Amino acid sequence: MNFTVYTKDNCPYCYKVKQVLELTGTKFSSFNLNEDFTREEFYDKFGEGSTFPQVVCDDKKIGGCSDTIKFLKEQQVIKS
Numbered sequence: 001m002n003f004t005v006y007t008k009d010n011c012p013y014c015y016k017v018k019q020v021l022e023l024t025g026t027k028f029s030s031f032n033l034n035e036d037f038t039r040e041e042f043y044d045k046f047g048e049g050s051t052f053p054q055v056v057c058d059d060k061k062i063g064g065c066s067d068t069i070k071f072l073k074e075q076q077v078i079k080s
Helices: 012-023 039-046 065-074
Strands: 003-007 028-032 054-057 060-063
Touching: 003 012, 003 039, 012 028, 012 065, 039 054, 054 065, 060 065
Parallel strands: 003 028
Antiparallel strands: 003 054, 054 060
């Protein structure tokens, strides 16, 4: 599974999702707002009004922090 995390600075949910991925040993790429993409590009990809972070796994949009943790549990990466 290849994860990509779209984040922005000073976002506690962005920090949390990256920390969870690191703690589970899950490899991921991280892209940051205004460094790697613009807000317009972010909205084009995830929809107008989408919040941070947004996580993609193997080109499938997972969602934000809670959605990602739920996905990792379903995939048994995180044991409940």
